[in-house]
Amino acid sequence: MTTERTGDSSDARIRVLLVEAGSDREGVVQSCLGSVPYPSLSSSRAGTLAEALAALAAGPFDVVLLRPELPDGNGADVVRRVAARASGVPVIVVAAECDAQSAATDGVFDCLVTDTLTSDELAHSLRRAAERSRLESRLREAESRSHALFEHTGTALLTVDRNLVVRHMNERARRLLGSVRGEIEGRVSFADLVPPETPLLKKLAALREEPSTPEQFESSIVRRSGGVRRVLVNMVGLPGSEELIVSLHDLSAHDQVETEVRRQREYFRALFENSPEGIVAFDAEGLVVDVNPAFERLFGFKLGELAGRNIVEVIAPPRLQASAREILRKSLSGGSYVTQTVRRRSDGSEVAVSILGASVTLDGERAGGFGIYRDVSAQLAAQERLEEAFIDLVETTVRMMASVDPYTAKHQRMVARLADVVGRKLELEEDQLQGLYVGGLLHDIGKMSLPSTILTKPGRLTSQEWALIRSHPQRGYDVLLDAKLPWPVADMALRHHERLDGSGYPDGIAGEQLSIEVRILGVCDVVEAMSSDRPYRAGLPVEAVLQELREGAGSRYEPRVAQAAVDAIEQGVFVPGGDE
Template sequence: MLKSYKHYQDMLGILLEGCQIIGFDWRYLYLNDVAVRHSRKTKKELLGRTMMEMYPGIEDTEMFAKLRDCVEKRTPHRIENEFTFPDGSKGWFDLIMEPVPEGVLILSWDITEHKQIERLFLEIINSSPVGIYIIQDRGFRLVNTAFQKSVGYTESELLDIDPFDIVHPEDREMVREDAVKMLKGERVSPYQYRYLCKSGESRWVAEQLTSIQFQGKRATLGNFMDVTEHKLAEEKLGQSYERLQKAMDGTIQAMASIVEIRDPYTSGHQQRVARLASAIAEEMGLPKEQIEIIRISGILHDIGKIYIPAEIMSKPGKLSDSEMNMIKAHPQVGRDILKTLELPWLICPMVLQHHERMDGSGYPKGLSGESITLEARILAVADVVEAMASHRPYRPALGIEKALEEISQKRGLLYDSRVVDACIKLFSEKKFDL
């Protein structure tokens, strides 16, 4: 045993990694038991023999080139090497080569199983239809086939660019913020943004990120799914909905106009009621969808007056009992007309109940309190305020002050207290104008 390592022989023998010393003439001088297992030979076969004798053709490998550099130039190296044995089998080894007085010391770790798992991992990733990438130290470290196909760049091109180069310039700040939130656990659902293909085309992606450890360092795993077609379909659906909404609004306005044509004295009443009712609902903090239903109901609330003769609608004097009963039937008639249309379900109850009162003294059903929908209670206050403030065939306009005095005095009795408070606040503090 050579004197330079004789003293350390026992310690080298118990190392968990393979340890061998190769002389300047490429002969095996020392191997511990792990290195012998790695060699797939016996110690007796190896000691005193050259590497070229034991592994013909080894001198032509990249591993031997590094070994030669270490022997001749005394340069240390570390490489991962796939070694082909004489019987054709292969193994992966992590090798450290260090120059020593007798030649070169080689430490080896068998990483074959690790490489097999890594290869399986890459096969699974590359077979995924979803784009997958790993970012580390502000650069791509792994990109799967689907991701490359989506962005139009090759793997080598992607490994050489800043990940933010493929994010649309107008979306970069948003992406930074959403990415940070997701990595901190403050956001769970994927975020969407526009990305730029190599061709310059702008497309939409839904992305989800996870913080991981990759090769011993913190990294970010990204799932990248192109949603451009879905986005375009969504936009077309939105445009179709807008057209449908405009068509429905046109129909609603046309129906409301029929009433106003037959009753010129109340022209604009339904529009003003709709506007005031919407403002009250907004002041009460109701959702936008609910406010829109209230607006539509305001426009249509007197549609039942279609069936009332025009001479009764414009009669300046007192109405007879039979005429009054005909007037009181208009909420029911309006509801019967509207129920045949595909409108939000709340509109029909609102039209039916807009003359009901909190104490049960209203019509047509004599409902009271919470039996009346909140939306109908809002419509009732808006209807009364607009009617009192405007001119009627049987009386001049009473003015907004009288109207607000009326609902204030009957607050909690005829009219919902919260609705009254919101209405008064609109006029007194927010200077609402009919």
């Protein structure tokens, strides 16, 4: 049997498998589960061990609630078999007493005592278990995608340890080396794959000084199946590891029209400590009736200090009391409300929390409400660190691109720098500025799939060559489309040659169809392209760049953006055609 409750769309649904046999105390866990104050919960019930194992095989579930006394098994053996079949799904054991053997079983997340079980205790345990289940699921997904990215990228990749022993290689590297993995991984030093005259040790010493700065050199690879291939070797430190990433670009294939270069995507994974939520119950007037120990630990107040007082007056800082009263009003009015804000501890310090507030109805009348508080300080700090690490990874990727097309790599960095300056002059939000910077770094990534002979051609391009060049926005969009980025970077790559009056390409869209990020990148791309030396001409003077911006403002270019770029140049904040 399956039951389901649907609440506020901002709540993550918890899918529960309840394993509980009928008895003289039939439905004790089912009863508590029905009273759990969590609006988005669905549950399925199994009455035997066989039914439980079959349900777990069919899945999926976020949490298993297990009473181990079943008709076809009981005790530690049931706990062990259910936990083994659950395979990563947290198991909460509910028993008359929590013996050490059951609690120590792999996969058992929590153990609750039947006689003292309450709906609040069950809700608390379910939420923590579901959060852990979701985090582990995301971790497995990230690992799977990282492995797939390593295996299926268009570049031959190896990872080597600090002794240069090859630890892993992908299929393209295996084909390039003409070997099977078992003959190389963990057995062969990368030094044995290149001739003795290769400057490997010198490059390795430089990497030990600056692991994040790529080192490259040309060499020959001695294939295990016989023969030699000339390659361009790129080595860079793997972030957070003692290992190196080695990419091998087959230079012997340069007579082919296209060089396969795909942006490598590395998925960050993070584990956050599960922290118990603080719960406060209040009456219809908003006066505190009860708080749980987690609330006391979070805010430092004891129940005796809070009972009968308005919760807003106690924990909301004076500057936030108006918004806190509105949260309380909405909670008491019957709706649910989720927000993220700051609250005050007993010592006067402040803590960042997320709040779920909802009303409680008894016998058809609203009796009060409750608030669930979660400390999100670590989560916010971790998110900031992840964003910084992501920016570092993108910049490292662009530096690696320089080995294939130095002009494009420099051009992207200069566009990103000017875009950041213009965005700040236009007072964009910090998150928009981060996305704009990343978009600048990657806006020409589509050129990586074009022949280098066209990108560096010193003379006039043919119509066919020009058509290939004009295809790079779409190529970049195709590369970035499936990347799980928090900003519209793919759209920036696709639209950075569009113009405000519709005169751009590839689609000739105009006006409000172009985001502010696209309008900024369009102007910055023109500034950098005009002022930089190109294979077929020297960079144009600053006066020509300024004239283009002023004449195009209001037609080809967004006026505010063009003026911000002019100001940045005239104030010396950005030097067109300058060095990085």
